[in-house]
Amino acid sequence: EGQLEESGGGLVQPGGSLRLSCAASGFTFSSYSMSWVRQAPGKGLEWVSYISGSSSTIYYADSVKGRFTLSRDNAKNSLYLQMNSLRDEDAAVYYCARDEAGTSWSFDIWGQGTMVTVSS
């Protein structure tokens, strides 16, 4: 059973930048694709970005394309989300999640989330 732990959230002004991290443990991190999913206060879930195990394939939601960059360091068992040009609507709890082939590529493990607040 693996674990994920996000960090890096906080308060940032509109137009600012933030880098989120996700530390993985308890499983072979390099063998798994990973995603970020966010949830605005009182709202539903929104998929944000996906990265394959080798980093060869990366996808973004249209709402963050060109502003967010997803990367990973398999040697450090870590996932990163660089968020630039932040907008009010980016305020949310950001979860990292593991994509599991054995469960039809569903998100089988989630972190506890890290909150991003965008406000002047």
Next chain:
Amino acid sequence: DIQMTQSPSSLSASVGDRVTITCRASQSVSIYLNWYQQKPGKAPKLLIYAASSLQSGVPSRFSGSGSGTDFTLTISSLHPEDFATYYCQQNYNTPPWTFGQGTKVEIK
């Protein structure tokens, strides 16, 4: 993008009730449909994957069915710990993967 619509948005039920939540996709997603449970302040938890497969450790009172565009999550007998918000999610083909808006199950 594939739109996912859940119904109802909320429901009130009693312990022991049978509860059914539906999820409709704007186009076929085959069986690439997952269900998650989320409690306040907590991360979502995977319940059902590939439309009808029960995730390890999830009680058998949870079941899923459907294919194509219409899916159902059923709780056969509601337990106190089942009061939560439930989300469907499609992961058909390539992203963007989309979630339904959620169904909040409340105590009657």
